[in-house]
Amino acid sequence: MAGRRPGVEELxxxxxxxxERVPYENLEIWLGRPTTVDPAESVKRITRGRGGYCYHLNGAFSALLHALGYQVSRHVGGVQSLSGRAAGADGNHLVLTVSGLPSAEAPDGRWLVDLGMGDGLHGPLPLVEGAHRQGPFTYGLRPSEAEAGGLALRP
Structure with a gap:
């Protein structure tokens, strides 16, 4: 991307x-072995052939995007199961936004980027309320009922 501004297509x-190439893995959590979630350490982890969970994957990806010239921000999020866990950004998930890339899908240029859900998003989603299709899947973005000013992503 040298010499040109990073775009939505490249993102x-x-x-x-x-x-498709970096595996989601959370074995260390289940084995009780803490790992660093520092983005620079996560980059090293991934380049050694390992995967990781949201803090590793999205942290390393944010470092890559930043190095390529994207405007990327990391945000604390929360993943709730259907087992009754209270909704909210409780810190059990890291999610990214990329800004400055306006398009017909995202007029304000903001995109949700999340590689830390295992079998989740396969590409960036415009940060626009409504239904968004990726292959055979439809994801819904709506205002969060638990976090003022936040968004909730639903499959």
Missing amino acids: GELHRAHA
Whole structure:
């Protein structure tokens, strides 16, 4: 991308390539072995052939995007199961937004980027309320009922 501004198409290509090649893994959590979630350490982890969970995957991806010139921000989120867990951004998830890339899908130029859900998003989603289709899946973005000013992503 040297010599030109990073775009939405390239962001999608990078997101898909990462989702298809870097595995989601959380074995250390289940074994009680803490790992660092520092983005620089996560980059090293992934380049050594390992995967990781949201803090590793999205942290390393944010470092890549930043190095390529994207305007990327990391945000604390929360993943809720259907087992009754209270909704909210409780810190059990890291999610990214990329800004400055306006398009017909995202007039304000903001995109949701999340590689840390295992079998989740395969590409960036415009940060626009409503239904968004990726392949055979439809995801819904709506205002969060638990976090003022936040958004909730629903499959």
